[in-house]
Amino acid sequence: MTTKNLQIATVGGGCFWCTEAVFQEVKGVENVVSGYSGGSVPGRPTYREICSGLTGHAEVVQITFDANVISYEDILVIFMTTHDPTTLNRQGADRGTQYRSVIYYNDDKQKEVAEIVVKELGVYYEDLIVTEISKAQIFYEAEKEHQDYYKNNQAQGYCSFVITPKLMKLRKLHADKLKSA
Structure with missing residues:
Protein backbone atom coordinates (compact mmCIF):
# COMPACT_ATOMS: atom_id res chain seq x y z
CA MET A 1 0.00 0.00 0.00
CA THR A 2 1.33 3.41 -0.98
CA THR A 3 1.61 6.11 1.65
CA LYS A 4 -0.20 9.32 0.83
CA ASN A 5 1.75 12.54 0.47
CA LEU A 6 -0.88 15.05 1.61
CA GLN A 7 -0.23 18.70 0.91
CA ILE A 8 -2.24 21.92 1.11
CA ALA A 9 -2.95 24.47 -1.61
CA THR A 10 -4.94 27.65 -0.93
CA VAL A 11 -6.34 29.58 -3.89
CA GLY A 12 -9.02 32.14 -4.59
CA PRO A 42 -8.47 40.85 13.49
CA GLY A 43 -10.71 37.99 14.54
CA ARG A 44 -12.73 35.43 12.64
CA PRO A 45 -14.55 37.11 9.73
CA THR A 46 -18.11 36.26 8.72
CA TYR A 47 -19.48 35.92 5.21
CA ARG A 48 -21.39 39.17 5.63
CA GLU A 49 -18.21 41.00 6.66
CA ILE A 50 -16.27 39.50 3.75
CA CYS A 51 -18.98 40.56 1.28
CA SER A 52 -18.60 44.17 2.46
CA GLY A 53 -15.11 44.16 0.98
CA LEU A 54 -13.83 45.99 4.05
CA THR A 55 -11.92 43.16 5.78
CA GLY A 56 -9.36 42.60 3.04
CA HIS A 57 -10.03 38.84 2.99
CA ALA A 58 -10.46 36.89 -0.22
CA GLU A 59 -12.91 34.05 -0.72
CA VAL A 60 -10.60 31.04 -1.06
CA VAL A 61 -10.58 27.28 -0.93
CA GLN A 62 -8.11 25.17 0.97
CA ILE A 63 -7.35 22.04 -1.02
CA THR A 64 -5.86 18.96 0.61
CA PHE A 65 -4.35 16.82 -2.14
CA ASP A 66 -2.20 13.72 -2.48
CA ALA A 67 0.98 14.84 -4.25
CA ASN A 68 1.57 11.20 -5.24
CA VAL A 69 -1.57 11.46 -7.42
CA ILE A 70 -1.60 15.10 -8.56
CA SER A 71 1.13 17.71 -8.41
CA TYR A 72 0.89 21.20 -6.98
CA GLU A 73 1.71 22.44 -10.48
CA ASP A 74 -1.30 20.58 -11.91
CA ILE A 75 -3.51 21.99 -9.14
CA LEU A 76 -2.43 25.50 -10.16
CA VAL A 77 -2.87 24.88 -13.89
CA ILE A 78 -6.42 23.67 -13.25
CA PHE A 79 -7.04 26.70 -11.02
CA MET A 80 -5.67 29.19 -13.55
CA THR A 81 -7.64 27.72 -16.46
CA THR A 82 -11.02 27.44 -14.73
CA HIS A 83 -11.39 31.11 -13.78
CA ASP A 84 -10.36 34.38 -15.42
CA PRO A 85 -6.99 35.35 -13.92
CA THR A 86 -6.91 38.57 -15.97
CA THR A 87 -9.69 40.47 -14.20
CA LEU A 88 -8.69 42.48 -11.16
CA ASN A 89 -10.98 41.97 -8.16
CA ARG A 90 -13.72 40.47 -10.28
CA GLN A 91 -15.11 37.22 -11.62
CA GLY A 92 -18.13 37.69 -13.84
CA ALA A 93 -20.73 39.72 -11.95
CA ASP A 94 -18.91 39.27 -8.62
CA ARG A 95 -16.90 42.42 -7.91
CA GLY A 96 -14.68 43.45 -5.02
CA THR A 97 -11.33 42.58 -3.48
CA GLN A 98 -12.92 39.51 -1.86
CA TYR A 99 -13.19 38.02 -5.39
CA ARG A 100 -9.56 38.57 -6.37
CA SER A 101 -7.51 35.90 -8.09
CA VAL A 102 -4.91 34.75 -5.58
CA ILE A 103 -2.51 31.92 -4.85
CA TYR A 104 -1.38 31.63 -1.23
CA TYR A 105 1.87 29.65 -1.06
CA ASN A 106 3.01 27.70 2.01
CA ASP A 107 6.74 27.54 1.29
CA ASP A 108 9.41 28.70 -1.15
CA LYS A 109 8.88 25.71 -3.44
CA GLN A 110 5.15 26.48 -3.80
CA LYS A 111 6.00 30.13 -4.46
CA GLU A 112 8.45 29.14 -7.18
CA VAL A 113 5.93 26.79 -8.82
CA ALA A 114 3.21 29.45 -8.67
CA GLU A 115 5.45 32.04 -10.33
CA ILE A 116 6.42 29.58 -13.08
CA VAL A 117 2.81 28.52 -13.77
CA VAL A 118 1.57 32.11 -13.93
CA LYS A 119 4.42 33.08 -16.27
CA GLU A 120 3.98 30.05 -18.54
CA LEU A 121 0.20 30.47 -18.82
CA GLY A 122 0.49 34.21 -19.47
CA VAL A 123 1.12 33.64 -23.17
CA TYR A 124 -2.31 32.02 -23.56
CA TYR A 125 -4.24 35.08 -22.37
CA GLU A 126 -4.90 38.23 -24.37
CA ASP A 127 -4.77 40.35 -21.20
CA LEU A 128 -2.15 40.41 -18.45
CA ILE A 129 -2.61 37.90 -15.61
CA VAL A 130 -3.31 39.78 -12.36
CA THR A 131 -3.31 36.78 -10.02
CA GLU A 132 -1.75 37.73 -6.68
CA ILE A 133 0.92 35.35 -5.33
CA SER A 134 1.28 35.82 -1.57
CA LYS A 135 2.54 33.99 1.48
CA ALA A 136 -0.21 31.95 3.12
CA GLN A 137 -1.99 33.66 5.97
CA ILE A 138 -4.52 32.42 8.48
CA PHE A 139 -7.27 30.41 6.80
CA TYR A 140 -10.74 30.77 8.28
CA GLU A 141 -13.25 28.08 7.36
CA ALA A 142 -16.47 29.57 5.99
CA GLU A 143 -19.83 28.92 7.58
CA LYS A 144 -21.45 25.49 7.11
CA GLU A 145 -23.93 26.68 4.45
CA HIS A 146 -20.98 27.57 2.17
CA GLN A 147 -19.45 24.08 2.28
CA ASP A 148 -20.40 21.70 -0.58
CA TYR A 149 -22.49 24.54 -1.97
CA TYR A 150 -22.81 23.27 -5.53
CA LYS A 151 -23.56 19.70 -4.42
CA ASN A 152 -26.34 20.99 -2.16
CA ASN A 153 -27.78 23.70 -4.44
CA GLN A 154 -27.42 22.59 -8.07
CA ALA A 155 -30.90 23.80 -9.02
CA GLN A 156 -30.17 27.34 -7.80
CA GLY A 157 -29.69 29.92 -10.59
CA TYR A 158 -26.12 30.86 -9.65
CA CYS A 159 -25.11 27.22 -9.78
CA SER A 160 -26.77 26.66 -13.15
CA PHE A 161 -25.49 29.79 -14.85
CA VAL A 162 -22.07 30.30 -13.25
CA ILE A 163 -20.74 27.08 -11.69
CA THR A 164 -22.00 24.49 -14.20
CA PRO A 165 -20.21 26.22 -17.13
CA LYS A 166 -16.96 26.24 -15.12
CA LEU A 167 -17.37 22.51 -14.50
CA MET A 168 -17.97 21.93 -18.20
CA LYS A 169 -14.74 23.82 -18.96
CA LEU A 170 -12.89 21.73 -16.36
CA ARG A 171 -14.19 18.50 -17.89
CA LYS A 172 -13.17 19.62 -21.38
CA LEU A 173 -9.69 20.92 -20.53
CA HIS A 174 -8.66 18.47 -17.80
CA ALA A 175 -10.59 15.23 -18.40
CA ASP A 176 -7.48 13.17 -17.63
CA LYS A 177 -7.26 14.74 -14.14
CA LEU A 178 -10.80 13.98 -12.99
CA LYS A 179 -11.99 11.40 -10.46
CA SER A 180 -14.47 9.89 -12.91
CA ALA A 181 -14.81 10.14 -16.65
Missing part, protein backbone atom coordinates in the same frame (compact mmCIF):
# COMPACT_ATOMS: atom_id res chain seq x y z
CA GLY A 13 -10.63 32.55 -7.98
CA GLY A 14 -13.69 34.65 -7.31
CA CYS A 15 -16.61 33.05 -5.53
CA PHE A 16 -15.42 30.09 -3.47
CA TRP A 17 -18.50 28.05 -4.43
CA CYS A 18 -17.12 27.80 -7.99
CA THR A 19 -13.57 26.91 -7.04
CA GLU A 20 -14.75 24.37 -4.48
CA ALA A 21 -16.95 22.61 -7.06
CA VAL A 22 -14.08 22.45 -9.55
CA PHE A 23 -11.60 20.84 -7.17
CA GLN A 24 -14.09 18.36 -5.73
CA GLU A 25 -13.93 16.63 -9.13
CA VAL A 26 -10.13 16.43 -9.37
CA LYS A 27 -8.37 13.10 -8.90
CA GLY A 28 -6.00 13.17 -5.93
CA VAL A 29 -7.92 15.88 -4.11
CA GLU A 30 -8.85 14.57 -0.68
CA ASN A 31 -10.76 17.57 0.69
CA VAL A 32 -11.83 21.07 -0.33
CA VAL A 33 -12.91 23.62 2.27
CA SER A 34 -14.34 27.04 1.42
CA GLY A 35 -13.07 29.89 3.55
CA TYR A 36 -11.39 33.26 3.85
CA SER A 37 -7.78 34.39 3.92
CA GLY A 38 -5.59 37.40 3.40
CA GLY A 39 -7.43 39.98 5.44
CA SER A 40 -6.20 42.61 7.82
CA VAL A 41 -9.09 42.80 10.27
Whole structure:
Protein backbone atom coordinates (compact mmCIF):
# COMPACT_ATOMS: atom_id res chain seq x y z
CA MET A 1 0.00 0.00 0.00
CA THR A 2 1.33 3.41 -0.98
CA THR A 3 1.61 6.11 1.65
CA LYS A 4 -0.20 9.32 0.83
CA ASN A 5 1.75 12.54 0.47
CA LEU A 6 -0.88 15.05 1.61
CA GLN A 7 -0.23 18.70 0.91
CA ILE A 8 -2.24 21.92 1.11
CA ALA A 9 -2.95 24.47 -1.61
CA THR A 10 -4.94 27.65 -0.93
CA VAL A 11 -6.34 29.58 -3.89
CA GLY A 12 -9.02 32.14 -4.59
CA GLY A 13 -10.63 32.55 -7.98
CA GLY A 14 -13.69 34.65 -7.31
CA CYS A 15 -16.61 33.05 -5.53
CA PHE A 16 -15.42 30.09 -3.47
CA TRP A 17 -18.50 28.05 -4.43
CA CYS A 18 -17.12 27.80 -7.99
CA THR A 19 -13.57 26.91 -7.04
CA GLU A 20 -14.75 24.37 -4.48
CA ALA A 21 -16.95 22.61 -7.06
CA VAL A 22 -14.08 22.45 -9.55
CA PHE A 23 -11.60 20.84 -7.17
CA GLN A 24 -14.09 18.36 -5.73
CA GLU A 25 -13.93 16.63 -9.13
CA VAL A 26 -10.13 16.43 -9.37
CA LYS A 27 -8.37 13.10 -8.90
CA GLY A 28 -6.00 13.17 -5.93
CA VAL A 29 -7.92 15.88 -4.11
CA GLU A 30 -8.85 14.57 -0.68
CA ASN A 31 -10.76 17.57 0.69
CA VAL A 32 -11.83 21.07 -0.33
CA VAL A 33 -12.91 23.62 2.27
CA SER A 34 -14.34 27.04 1.42
CA GLY A 35 -13.07 29.89 3.55
CA TYR A 36 -11.39 33.26 3.85
CA SER A 37 -7.78 34.39 3.92
CA GLY A 38 -5.59 37.40 3.40
CA GLY A 39 -7.43 39.98 5.44
CA SER A 40 -6.20 42.61 7.82
CA VAL A 41 -9.09 42.80 10.27
CA PRO A 42 -8.47 40.85 13.49
CA GLY A 43 -10.71 37.99 14.54
CA ARG A 44 -12.73 35.43 12.64
CA PRO A 45 -14.55 37.11 9.73
CA THR A 46 -18.11 36.26 8.72
CA TYR A 47 -19.48 35.92 5.21
CA ARG A 48 -21.39 39.17 5.63
CA GLU A 49 -18.21 41.00 6.66
CA ILE A 50 -16.27 39.50 3.75
CA CYS A 51 -18.98 40.56 1.28
CA SER A 52 -18.60 44.17 2.46
CA GLY A 53 -15.11 44.16 0.98
CA LEU A 54 -13.83 45.99 4.05
CA THR A 55 -11.92 43.16 5.78
CA GLY A 56 -9.36 42.60 3.04
CA HIS A 57 -10.03 38.84 2.99
CA ALA A 58 -10.46 36.89 -0.22
CA GLU A 59 -12.91 34.05 -0.72
CA VAL A 60 -10.60 31.04 -1.06
CA VAL A 61 -10.58 27.28 -0.93
CA GLN A 62 -8.11 25.17 0.97
CA ILE A 63 -7.35 22.04 -1.02
CA THR A 64 -5.86 18.96 0.61
CA PHE A 65 -4.35 16.82 -2.14
CA ASP A 66 -2.20 13.72 -2.48
CA ALA A 67 0.98 14.84 -4.25
CA ASN A 68 1.57 11.20 -5.24
CA VAL A 69 -1.57 11.46 -7.42
CA ILE A 70 -1.60 15.10 -8.56
CA SER A 71 1.13 17.71 -8.41
CA TYR A 72 0.89 21.20 -6.98
CA GLU A 73 1.71 22.44 -10.48
CA ASP A 74 -1.30 20.58 -11.91
CA ILE A 75 -3.51 21.99 -9.14
CA LEU A 76 -2.43 25.50 -10.16
CA VAL A 77 -2.87 24.88 -13.89
CA ILE A 78 -6.42 23.67 -13.25
CA PHE A 79 -7.04 26.70 -11.02
CA MET A 80 -5.67 29.19 -13.55
CA THR A 81 -7.64 27.72 -16.46
CA THR A 82 -11.02 27.44 -14.73
CA HIS A 83 -11.39 31.11 -13.78
CA ASP A 84 -10.36 34.38 -15.42
CA PRO A 85 -6.99 35.35 -13.92
CA THR A 86 -6.91 38.57 -15.97
CA THR A 87 -9.69 40.47 -14.20
CA LEU A 88 -8.69 42.48 -11.16
CA ASN A 89 -10.98 41.97 -8.16
CA ARG A 90 -13.72 40.47 -10.28
CA GLN A 91 -15.11 37.22 -11.62
CA GLY A 92 -18.13 37.69 -13.84
CA ALA A 93 -20.73 39.72 -11.95
CA ASP A 94 -18.91 39.27 -8.62
CA ARG A 95 -16.90 42.42 -7.91
CA GLY A 96 -14.68 43.45 -5.02
CA THR A 97 -11.33 42.58 -3.48
CA GLN A 98 -12.92 39.51 -1.86
CA TYR A 99 -13.19 38.02 -5.39
CA ARG A 100 -9.56 38.57 -6.37
CA SER A 101 -7.51 35.90 -8.09
CA VAL A 102 -4.91 34.75 -5.58
CA ILE A 103 -2.51 31.92 -4.85
CA TYR A 104 -1.38 31.63 -1.23
CA TYR A 105 1.87 29.65 -1.06
CA ASN A 106 3.01 27.70 2.01
CA ASP A 107 6.74 27.54 1.29
CA ASP A 108 9.41 28.70 -1.15
CA LYS A 109 8.88 25.71 -3.44
CA GLN A 110 5.15 26.48 -3.80
CA LYS A 111 6.00 30.13 -4.46
CA GLU A 112 8.45 29.14 -7.18
CA VAL A 113 5.93 26.79 -8.82
CA ALA A 114 3.21 29.45 -8.67
CA GLU A 115 5.45 32.04 -10.33
CA ILE A 116 6.42 29.58 -13.08
CA VAL A 117 2.81 28.52 -13.77
CA VAL A 118 1.57 32.11 -13.93
CA LYS A 119 4.42 33.08 -16.27
CA GLU A 120 3.98 30.05 -18.54
CA LEU A 121 0.20 30.47 -18.82
CA GLY A 122 0.49 34.21 -19.47
CA VAL A 123 1.12 33.64 -23.17
CA TYR A 124 -2.31 32.02 -23.56
CA TYR A 125 -4.24 35.08 -22.37
CA GLU A 126 -4.90 38.23 -24.37
CA ASP A 127 -4.77 40.35 -21.20
CA LEU A 128 -2.15 40.41 -18.45
CA ILE A 129 -2.61 37.90 -15.61
CA VAL A 130 -3.31 39.78 -12.36
CA THR A 131 -3.31 36.78 -10.02
CA GLU A 132 -1.75 37.73 -6.68
CA ILE A 133 0.92 35.35 -5.33
CA SER A 134 1.28 35.82 -1.57
CA LYS A 135 2.54 33.99 1.48
CA ALA A 136 -0.21 31.95 3.12
CA GLN A 137 -1.99 33.66 5.97
CA ILE A 138 -4.52 32.42 8.48
CA PHE A 139 -7.27 30.41 6.80
CA TYR A 140 -10.74 30.77 8.28
CA GLU A 141 -13.25 28.08 7.36
CA ALA A 142 -16.47 29.57 5.99
CA GLU A 143 -19.83 28.92 7.58
CA LYS A 144 -21.45 25.49 7.11
CA GLU A 145 -23.93 26.68 4.45
CA HIS A 146 -20.98 27.57 2.17
CA GLN A 147 -19.45 24.08 2.28
CA ASP A 148 -20.40 21.70 -0.58
CA TYR A 149 -22.49 24.54 -1.97
CA TYR A 150 -22.81 23.27 -5.53
CA LYS A 151 -23.56 19.70 -4.42
CA ASN A 152 -26.34 20.99 -2.16
CA ASN A 153 -27.78 23.70 -4.44
CA GLN A 154 -27.42 22.59 -8.07
CA ALA A 155 -30.90 23.80 -9.02
CA GLN A 156 -30.17 27.34 -7.80
CA GLY A 157 -29.69 29.92 -10.59
CA TYR A 158 -26.12 30.86 -9.65
CA CYS A 159 -25.11 27.22 -9.78
CA SER A 160 -26.77 26.66 -13.15
CA PHE A 161 -25.49 29.79 -14.85
CA VAL A 162 -22.07 30.30 -13.25
CA ILE A 163 -20.74 27.08 -11.69
CA THR A 164 -22.00 24.49 -14.20
CA PRO A 165 -20.21 26.22 -17.13
CA LYS A 166 -16.96 26.24 -15.12
CA LEU A 167 -17.37 22.51 -14.50
CA MET A 168 -17.97 21.93 -18.20
CA LYS A 169 -14.74 23.82 -18.96
CA LEU A 170 -12.89 21.73 -16.36
CA ARG A 171 -14.19 18.50 -17.89
CA LYS A 172 -13.17 19.62 -21.38
CA LEU A 173 -9.69 20.92 -20.53
CA HIS A 174 -8.66 18.47 -17.80
CA ALA A 175 -10.59 15.23 -18.40
CA ASP A 176 -7.48 13.17 -17.63
CA LYS A 177 -7.26 14.74 -14.14
CA LEU A 178 -10.80 13.98 -12.99
CA LYS A 179 -11.99 11.40 -10.46
CA SER A 180 -14.47 9.89 -12.91
CA ALA A 181 -14.81 10.14 -16.65
